[in-house]
Amino acid sequence: MERSFLSPSVFIVLPLLLVMTFLSGRKNFLVLIAYTLGLGFFYLILSWYTSASNETQLLYIEQHLLASLLIFLYWLLLRHLRSVFEDNQYLTDRVRTLEGYSETPQLLSYSEFLDRTDFLMAGAKRRDETNYLIHLRLKPTAPNKKSIMQLLTIAGIRVFRVHYDVMSQRNKFEFLIFLQNTDAVGANIACERFLSEVRLQMTSVNYPFDVELLPVRQSVEETIRQHDEEAVR
């Protein structure tokens, strides 16, 4: 068989390149796969029908690979261009949000927690309201600290209004829930509700953590520091 530069695939490739320019990324991928397989079957049937010699079959394979490579490279180019635009938009939208949150959804990073509580306390001071902090500290002997923290987070999310009361992990051993606009009685009730939610998931008689209810007068850090100093005394 004579080599020809006008292989049958040329007649499909050019319109296909045009069509792909206007299709979405997903449809383009489907077109790429369907085209590569379809062209393969076309050459297979052609080889069978014409009882193609080994040399002709090799030529068909060569033509198939070249035509597929062309479509593949075009698809890759379109995909890359689209992803650059999309990623840029997505990342711009997400950066601010992600900065504020830690690995656990709806649990604030500690720095964001401090910012939020400072803001809430400024408002509370103007309105002459009081705020409380539920402070949980894991016992040093507690096993499976990671799972306990996960449990506390899930229970906190279930019990508290995530956009009103804020929660965070101070470190690997301390878990904090800031309750705004409440008094000692209200804080006690909230704490009991939280502990009963935790209790549902625990079998041990004693909690593997200590719980304290602290009135917050200045800042969260100051409150914990003062409390720790009193405990040492």
Add this chain to the structure above:
Amino acid sequence: MNLILNGIMAIFWLMLLYYSFLTIAGIIDRYSKQKRPELENYPSVAILIPAHNEGVVMQQTLEAMMAIEYPGQLDVFLLDDQSQDETKQIAHEFTTLFSRIHYIQVPKGEPIGKSRVLNYGLTITDSEYFLIYDADNQPKPDAVTKLVEQAVTTKHACGAVGVVKTINAETNTLTRMIAIEFQVFQLIMQSGRWRAFKTGSLAGTNMLLKRSVIEELGGYDPYALAEDAELTMRVTALGYTLPVVYTAETWEQEPESMKVYMKQRTRWMLGNIYLLEKAFLTRDFWRGRTLVHSLQHIMTYLLFIFLLLISDVVLVLGLFGYAFDEATTPLIMFWFMTYLVYTIQILAAQELEKTATPRNVLIGLIMYFTYAQLFVILLFRGIFAYVKSKIRKETIVWDKTKRVKIEQS
């Protein structure tokens, strides 16, 4: 000679068309948005974890079980089948703290294996649904909820199947290839079958089933080494469907050495030969949707390997100068198409899963010549062990896959 060749080529045609069709159907299915239905009431679920000497992975597995968020009643049962390592101690640390985790010592019994342990687990639980996780699994927190939602809302569904991802895929070339194989199976085969025939298959782990259905079936077949594939056939024969939930993910580790891999896969091969034998003897396995699974089984574990062998023979003879000039079929084109369909499936799965790094693509391109060839060895190993067990009238013993410690941040 040409007649035999044409017969073989007819099988080639069938397989090439079927797998090409599944590839396209799989991609369409993955690209169509899966709706997430919400339920008013979430049924009770028992997670069953069969374990035998799983101390290396148990801590991470139970931590993952505690992180699962499910709006209904959820209990985790660690079914310890005579472990001699620290499995019990680790479990004890969790059971003393958390009411969700239960440690169950499974009594000694025969035949040894996962199916018997699961049957025991079913007798000591009473939840509406049960879910199986292997002892090295770390499901995502929302996996159970998503499986339940699809199982409850899909017509005729008796459960649902999630996807399994490889936690140690980056360790070496073998684990990369296994991860790619899993992607092809789940993202192309599973989703393609669901899109085209509305039927899915159980994956051995991350699979949810309705208790009433397993009771209707009389439990797991304790002699089935590929208990997931065997149960798929029986469930489908009853007219039930198994929706595939791509977003319900679990992570598990795969063999990191060839020795462990060959052992595990020989067991799978034995299980599938057992199932082939059972399929040939069971009329119900050739009706309706079950026919899809039976044919798929024959194509994967019999025809694919048989044709792979023929393709190797043709290649070797060609290298020694035998050109097959007198053949009336285009052998070279057939060989090329086989390679093309196999490799396109891999590349499509990598694109869908967003794992198409240059290294993974390169590995995908050589898998036909390397990883796929292992199946020829596995088939011979499987047939040899199966025939031997038949002659000696022995029960094939369950061979546990050896785990490794994987450090996680």
